[in-house]
Amino acid sequence: MFAKECEISERIQKYEALLARLQPNHPILPTVLAEYKTWLAGYKGEKSLVFYLSMLPDPKYLIFHNIRLLLGKYFFQIDYLILCEAFVLVLEVKNRIGEYFFEKYLNQATLKYNGQDERVKNPVLQARLQAMKLKKWLQKHNCPDIPVYHLFVNSNGKATIRVERGNEQILQNICNSESLIEKITQIANYNKKEILDLKEIRKMKRLILTNHTPEDFEILNHFHLLPNDIPSGVQCPPPCNFIPMKYEYGTWICPNCQFKSKTAHIQAIYDHFLLIKPSITNSELRQLLHINSPSVANKLLKKMDLTFSGRKKSKIYFPKNGCIPRTRTSS
Ligand SMILES: [Zn+2]
Numbered sequence: 001m002f003a004k005e006c007e008i009s010e011r012i013q014k015y016e017a018l019l020a021r022l023q024p025n026h027p028i029l030p031t032v033l034a035e036y037k038t039w040l041a042g043y044k045g046e047k048s049l050v051f052y053l054s055m056l057p058d059p060k061y062l063i064f065h066n067i068r069l070l071l072g073k074y075f076f077q078i079d080y081l082i083l084c085e086a087f088v089l090v091l092e093v094k095n096r097i098g099e100y101f102f103e104k105y106l107n108q109a110t111l112k113y114n115g116q117d118e119r120v121k122n123p124v125l126q127a128r129l130q131a132m133k134l135k136k137w138l139q140k141h142n143c144p145d146i147p148v149y150h151l152f153v154n155s156n157g158k159a160t161i162r163v164e165r166g167n168e169q170i171l172q173n174i175c176n177s178e179s180l181i182e183k184i185t186q187i188a189n190y191n192k193k194e195i196l197d198l199k200e201i202r203k204m205k206r207l208i209l210t211n212h213t214p215e216d217f218e219i220l221n222h223f224h225l226l227p228n229d230i231p232s233g234v235q236c237p238p239p240c241n242f243i244p245m246k247y248e249y250g251t252w253i254c255p256n257c258q259f260k261s262k263t264a265h266i267q268a269i270y271d272h273f274l275l276i277k278p279s280i281t282n283s284e285l286r287q288l289l290h291i292n293s294p295s296v297a298n299k300l301l302k303k304m305d306l307t308f309s310g311r312k313k314s315k316i317y318f319p320k321n322g323c324i325p326r327t328r329t330s331s
Contacts, residue, residue, distance in 0.1 A: 021235070078134065094123050267327055
């Protein structure tokens with residue numbers, strides 16, 4: 001049972017908003033696109049595991065996708081956390097093509113692709129580190145002492161795994177997606193002692209969910225861009241993408257392709273939340289949409305499903321529950 005569903009991260013939505021709004025000839029565009037593709041591939045790998053994880057018996061296993069917790073001064077992030085009454089399992093998912101090679105000495109890992117050897121972070125060590133951090137985190141929060149296992153899951157059907165002779169024990173912590181369920185069953189067979197009762201499981205679920213802190217990724221800072229680098233205005237939907245559409249009597253009209261829309265401003269507001277800041281005032285909205293009338297701005301804001309603080313002219317609007325719906329889809 002999914003306690004936290006596999007959903008696309010806000011980080012990926014931010015890349016999508018930036019890619020849509022940047023000028024097609026902007027020099028940073030290829031870098032943004034390359035990073036976006038890497039994050040999207042990672043997400044697709046995680047998403048592909050939903051099919052396998054759904055086969056786990058309900059409600060015995062609680063599955064959490066993409067959990068980020070604070071330990072000391074730093075956050076650690078777990079692709080999948082699986083909880084049952086006898087153990088916890090941490091999954092580190094990779095979705096890259098190539099041949100992984102796990103060296104015996106120094107625990108180094110390389111990924112061979114197109115004849116090139118690339119040193120990569122050893123995904124088994126990454127998984128182990130997350131598991132160690134989680135163990136500490138659970139102790140700190142006075143949870144019962146429960147074994148924490150870790151696995152590197154290769155979700156890419158075009159990737160192969162090789163291990164240097166003498167390093168075979170590392171295979172205990174590696175599997176391909178199709179053997180994930182078998183691996184979890186093996187761990188369950190070794191751990192039959194129930195450590196947590198139903199009440200403790202519920203408590204731990206609440207603890208994890210309430211402490212989960214989504215990352216605050218500032219994409220403009222990340223690419224050394226300024227708000228001025230992002231053209232304001234309502235954008236005509238693809239394939240036109242023209243900015244800005246004009247507002248005439250309740251309708252957005254594209255001067256480039258004559259497309260008409262009553263709702264095209266919604267994406268512009270989401271883009272503002274994703275790229276500039278997660279709040280907007282009436283005057284900021286007028287600047288964003290290139291409109292003059294405070295009452296029109298007010299009407300548009302009211303129609304949207306936003307939360308707000310403050311009164312009358314000092315009202316500030318925020319995305320509801322901090323969530324920005326994903327309205328763009330990847331190609
Ligand atoms: Zn257009």
